[in-house]
Amino acid sequence: MSTTTRGPIPNGGGLMRRLNLGTAILTGFIFAFIGWYIAGKVFGFGDGPDNSWGRDRVWIITMSLWAIGFMTGIGAFVGPVRWVMGKDQSFEDQMYLAGKNQGISRYFKFTTDHKVVGVQYLIVTMLLFFVGGILAMLIRTDLISKNTEIFGSQTYNAVVGLHGIIMIIATIIMVTGPFGNFVVPIMIGARDMAFPRLNALSLWLIASVVPILLSAVFLGGIPTGWSAYEPLGLQAPPGMDSYLMTIIIFAISSGVAGANIVTTVVKMRARGMTWNRTPIFVYGVVASVGLAIPAFPTFMASQVMSGFDRAAGGVFFDTAAGGNDWLYTNLFWLMGHPEVYVILIPGLAAMMEYLPVFVRKPLFNFNAAVLGIAGIVGLSVMVWAHHMYMTGWAPNLNAPFMLTTELISVPTGMLFLVFIGTLWRGRVWARLPMLAVYAMLWNFIIGGLTGIYLSDVPVDVALHGSMYVTAHFHYTLMGGAFVGAMGAVMYWFPKMTGRMFDEKIGAWGFWISQIGFNVTFLGMFAVGLAGQPRRVSSYSSLFATGNLVSSIGAYTIFTGMLIFLAAIIHSWTSGEIAPANPWGAKTLEWQVPTPVPLENFEVLPVITSDPYGYGVPDRLLEPIREPVHTGDHS
Amino acid sequence: MSEHLDDQLEAQLPADKFRAWTKRPYIRHVFLIWLGLTILFEIFGPVQAHLMGAPASEAMKAIEDTMSLFTYTAAPVAALVISVVLYSIFGWRQPKGAGPSNESPAIKTNGPVTTAWVVISSLLCVFLLIWGLGEMNSLAPRNNGVKPLVIDAIGNQWVWTFKYPDNGNIESNQLYMPKDQPVVFHVSSVDVVHSLWIVQLGVKIDANPERVTLAHVTPTVIGRFDVRCAELCGLYHAHMQTNAVVVSPDDFNTWVANGGHA
Numbered sequence: 001m002s003t004t005t006r007g008p009i010p011n012g013g014g015l016m017r018r019l020n021l022g023t024a025i026l027t028g029f030i031f032a033f034i035g036w037y038i039a040g041k042v043f044g045f046g047d048g049p050d051n052s053w054g055r056d057r058v059w060i061i062t063m064s065l066w067a068i069g070f071m072t073g074i075g076a077f078v079g080p081v082r083w084v085m086g087k088d089q090s091f092e093d094q095m096y097l098a099g100k101n102q103g104i105s106r107y108f109k110f111t112t113d114h115k116v117v118g119v120q121y122l123i124v125t126m127l128l129f130f131v132g133g134i135l136a137m138l139i140r141t142d143l144i145s146k147n148t149e150i151f152g153s154q155t156y157n158a159v160v161g162l163h164g165i166i167m168i169i170a171t172i173i174m175v176t177g178p179f180g181n182f183v184v185p186i187m188i189g190a191r192d193m194a195f196p197r198l199n200a201l202s203l204w205l206i207a208s209v210v211p212i213l214l215s216a217v218f219l220g221g222i223p224t225g226w227s228a229y230e231p232l233g234l235q236a237p238p239g240m241d242s243y244l245m246t247i248i249i250f251a252i253s254s255g256v257a258g259a260n261i262v263t264t265v266v267k268m269r270a271r272g273m274t275w276n277r278t279p280i281f282v283y284g285v286v287a288s289v290g291l292a293i294p295a296f297p298t299f300m301a302s303q304v305m306s307g308f309d310r311a312a313g314g315v316f317f318d319t320a321a322g323g324n325d326w327l328y329t330n331l332f333w334l335m336g337h338p339e340v341y342v343i344l345i346p347g348l349a350a351m352m353e354y355l356p357v358f359v360r361k362p363l364f365n366f367n368a369a370v371l372g373i374a375g376i377v378g379l380s381v382m383v384w385a386h387h388m389y390m391t392g393w394a395p396n397l398n399a400p401f402m403l404t405t406e407l408i409s410v411p412t413g414m415l416f417l418v419f420i421g422t423l424w425r426g427r428v429w430a431r432l433p434m435l436a437v438y439a440m441l442w443n444f445i446i447g448g449l450t451g452i453y454l455s456d457v458p459v460d461v462a463l464h465g466s467m468y469v470t471a472h473f474h475y476t477l478m479g480g481a482f483v484g485a486m487g488a489v490m491y492w493f494p495k496m497t498g499r500m501f502d503e504k505i506g507a508w509g510f511w512i513s514q515i516g517f518n519v520t521f522l523g524m525f526a527v528g529l530a531g532q533p534r535r536v537s538s539y540s541s542l543f544a545t546g547n548l549v550s551s552i553g554a555y556t557i558f559t560g561m562l563i564f565l566a567a568i569i570h571s572w573t574s575g576e577i578a579p580a581n582p583w584g585a586k587t588l589e590w591q592v593p594t595p596v597p598l599e600n601f602e603v604l605p606v607i608t609s610d611p612y613g614y615g616v617p618d619r620l621l622e623p624i625r626e627p628v629h630t631g632d633h634s
Numbered sequence: 635m636s637e638h639l640d641d642q643l644e645a646q647l648p649a650d651k652f653r654a655w656t657k658r659p660y661i662r663h664v665f666l667i668w669l670g671l672t673i674l675f676e677i678f679g680p681v682q683a684h685l686m687g688a689p690a691s692e693a694m695k696a697i698e699d700t701m702s703l704f705t706y707t708a709a710p711v712a713a714l715v716i717s718v719v720l721y722s723i724f725g726w727r728q729p730k731g732a733g734p735s736n737e738s739p740a741i742k743t744n745g746p747v748t749t750a751w752v753v754i755s756s757l758l759c760v761f762l763l764i765w766g767l768g769e770m771n772s773l774a775p776r777n778n779g780v781k782p783l784v785i786d787a788i789g790n791q792w793v794w795t796f797k798y799p800d801n802g803n804i805e806s807n808q809l810y811m812p813k814d815q816p817v818v819f820h821v822s823s824v825d826v827v828h829s830l831w832i833v834q835l836g837v838k839i840d841a842n843p844e845r846v847t848l849a850h851v852t853p854t855v856i857g858r859f860d861v862r863c864a865e866l867c868g869l870y871h872a873h874m875q876t877n878a879v880v881v882s883p884d885d886f887n888t889w890v891a892n893g894g895h896a
Contacts, residue, residue: 153869225866231843232826232868319843325827326842360735365743390829390864391840392821392847399767406762413755417748420718425660427735428727438719445715449708453701456766458773461838462686462697465829465864529685531833533864536872540860584734615740 006101012092014082016075021108021207024073028208031069036062056311059219059241063212067249070208075110079197098196100598110204112196115596117203118182119496122489124206125177126565128170131214133561135163140520140554143547146538156537158221158239165226165243166213169250171477172292172339173206174485175346180261180285182496186589187279189270189607191599194263198256205253209246216242225535227336230317230328233306240310244303251300258289270588272607279587279611280369284349287373288342294381295342299335302328326393333384341380343477345373347484348415348444351437354491355422357585358434362612364421368414375411379404389457390464398457405455412448416441426615431583432503432510436487439514443479447472450525468528471521479517486510486564493571494578498595502571509564516556523549587611660725668710668717675709687834690855690880693773694836700769707758775818775850782816782850785809789821789828789841792870794861804894809861809878811853812886819849829864832878838864853880 039061043054071077079089089097098113099106106116107123138159142150151159181203185193193199216222220237233240265286269278308314309323317323356363363369382404389398419441428434450472453459463469493501527546532539539547581590588611592600655661679702689695728735775782786797787809798804809832811817821830823841830849831838834857839849863874881889889895 153872157866157869157871223868229827229865232866235826235868358734360738362740362742364741365748367743368748390838391827392842392845399770402766403763406759406766409759409762410752410755414752416715417751420715421741421744421747423718423722423726424741426722426726426738428722429732429734430723430727430730438723441715441719445712449712452708452762453704456700456704456762456769458693458697458766458769458836459700459704461836462694462701462833464838465831526685529682530687531831531860531862533831533862533872535866538872540875612742613740615738616736617740 006103009101010092010095012090012094013096014093015078016093016097016110019073019075019078019110020105021074024070024204024208027073028066028070028211031072032062032066035065053311053313056238056241056307059238060245060307060311063215063241063245066212067205067208067245071204074204074207076201076204078110095598098192098598110200112192112200113598114181114185114193114196114199115496117199118178118180120203121173121177121181121206122496124203124210125170125174126568127210128166129174129561130565132163132166132170133558135159135166137554137558139163140551142537143539144551145548146541146544149538153537154223155221157223157225157535158216160535161222161225161228161243162216162239163226165222165246168226168339168343169209169213169246171343171481171485172254174343174482175350175488176257176261176285176288177203177206178496179281179350179488179492180257180289180346183492183589184261184282184285185264185268186592186596186600187282187587188265188268188273189588189601189605190264190268191601191604193260194268195260198260202253202257202260205249205256209249209253212242212249213246214242216240227332228306229332230306230309230325231319231323233328234309234318241307244307244310247303248300248307251296254289254292254296258293261289262286262293270605270607274607276366277607277610279353280363280366280373281346281349281353281587283370283373284346284352287349287377288346291338291345291377291380292342295335295338298331299339302331302335305331326388326391329388329391329393330384333387334381336387337384338380340473340477341376344481345376347481347488348440349373349484350488350491351440351484352415352418352422353587354433354487354583354585355419355437356612356614357491357583358429358431358437359422359426360429360614361422361426362610362614364418364424366610366612369418372411372414372418375414376408379408379411383408386455386460389460402455402457406452409448409452416445416448432501432507433487433490435507436483436490436510439510440480440483440487443475443483443514443517447475447477447480450475463528465533466528467524467532467534470534471524471528474517474521474524479521483514489568491583492589493568494582495589495594495596497572497575498578499571499575500578500582502567502575505567505570506564509560509562509567511560513557513560513564516553516558516560518553520550520553520557523547523553585611586613660721663725664717664721667720668713671713671716671720672710675713676706678709679705688855689836690834690857690859691836691851691853693851694834696769696773697836700765703765704762707761711758775816778816780816782818783812785811785817785819787819787821787830787841789823789825789830789863789867789874791825791868792863792874794828794830794863794874794876798890798894801890802893804890806894808876810886810889810894811878811880812883813853813856813880815883815886816850816852819851821847821849826867827865828867828874831862831864832859833862834859835878840865853878856880856882 039058043057099111099116107120142156216239219239219242221239222243224232224236265282305316309316309318315321315323317325317328319325352363352369385397385401386405454463490501523546527543530542532543578594580594588605682705683698683702686698689698784800788795796806796809821839821841823843828841830841835851835853837849837851839847857880859878861876861878863871
């Protein structure tokens, strides 16, 4: 971020010199307006009962043109157009595109530098969490007591669906976006991503999605829950069009990002960085984005099909016309179950990465960590129908899906072994990111074990569709993965911003939010066990106490998260200037100066050992196999 | 902690080593914390059963028993993780103000521990699976020569309708069932996906448009229970609930004779 010693801005760039977020928004609006006007004239703007196709056509066309206009205005198509015209990029063009010497303004452009993309992702993620968090507060406010009705059922349902999908998207990108982009290339000793322009493309596609997703607020919301089951989705207002366009564009973005990150890690690791010397965070990121590559296309397909049903008279899911609702459910969960591990794995991997730094011990059984991640990835694509035990779709398949689901507890258990093995006898340097690991382990053991109850078919009869499920997945995704992301922010903050994270303010925010989190969702487990369904705007007086407790907890989380946000903003703007390696860590990203120069390394490093060489030899538990000079240690 | 033990132990036999290892002070502490936490977490078994309320069918009883069993089994597992966490915080943490330590042991891995961990977690997993399969098998409907009472349960935004084809096609918005009589639900929907959930009877199955799904139960307790919709079905999903009334066979016959009025 420092701009004190700035050289001249490169001469290249051509048209890209004129394009930025402002031109993107402007072009997006112009395209969207033209699309809306023409489509409206052709298909009718009407909202009448016999014109629902026309209405959805207009909005789908408007949103598509917004995205195309936005991407045009940011300059995503300049490169391909120049290329097809035979004008390849000059060195100066590339330096301009990488944001060389452009200070703050490069964060508002189609900049290819992976570090800029990482920071951009962080901002987008935080924005989504902020909106999703406000929506969560609206939900919990409505549920404080049986009689608090801040809004009607329609709005309540719309808010629940919006909260769900916003949080899902935010959690999917929260680690691989900011840290997968900023940290991973440096960590593996590369100068940038394999495909820097695709990297910028994936980020700006997400950016173009944000207004589409939020437009649902003005188009009737997403009153179907984030799963948007059919044929309920067909009854929903045009907010559903926002949903399906979001998913389609998001799937393209995640495919582009996934291919890019996987290629980068496979092809561009520094000399000597064998797979055994590749940091565990890199494995976590590759597992996550790699898993997204098969997962999201099915989700995208389901939404393309649902778009056909809504706007073009298709009959994929419209049961009244002969469509198949179970087809949707299958396509949805074919994405939906791998997706929770897309979210979870990088959060845990970030913590496995920095745990050895604070415990000053090697990561316990690196191989088990790799195998655990691989095992989860492999099994996670075979478990989707455990979400469908109660649909009646294929009762004979319940037992095999119970098997695959329960098997996941073995590789997940290996990750727990890695964590507690690393903690074992380690003299802990109790900085805030380290303490976040403890919080994660507490939350995730609850989230993980309650998942085993849900995997059991007969038990799921009692729990499926209840608040118990809501509590369970918040414990895994929020208590596990999101806390992992909070830890990652605190840990890599000095490298990304050049300033230290304020652990005093941060600790208040973190612990208040953790206490609130446990209060909220333990309350939710209780009402779920007692029989409260999910996604209900009002409830029986049986559940009054539990809901009140949950709402009090939710306000506590919100307070804590605001303080945490304040800590981030305060530290970013006026925190203590960070040294290059404040934690004494051994991975490569800490060996380069802060702020990290363009292209990261003057000379590419050669790797001779794994990055976890902390601690003193322990002769009882780990016999020394290599000869050691006498007098090496006292 | 007394690392000097390490030197004395180096030359000993594995069995002696293990015994000596158990004498280390932190082992005793972690073990005691684990024991305490296990007992503490076991409390969630009865708490859970209390929250779920008294079961009103064999199926629900089996579900609650399974959940108790899972909780009793899970408690020591959770306690193991949390006891290491607690000892790490209170026993192994550097004093306040101290920087990173240079005295942590460089334990890269431990074969026997890893093996034991994976074997035990796999055994637990196999146990879970066998238990689940056995339970599914024992809860599967059986033809014991008793003809089950057929009830059509129809989801309709946002009410449940129950029809009794064996009893002159009576229609009711409350679910009446005789005690100790096997019942089979033919569940369907006229619009979107709903889910028939009879909470205390341990019945849940989706109501899908254009299809019929089946659910079986034998109510064993006379009383009034809750029927809810467990799948978001639109505007008044939250209000799509009614009562399940389990009565004696005589009362049920009276109800039928009255054409579905109590």
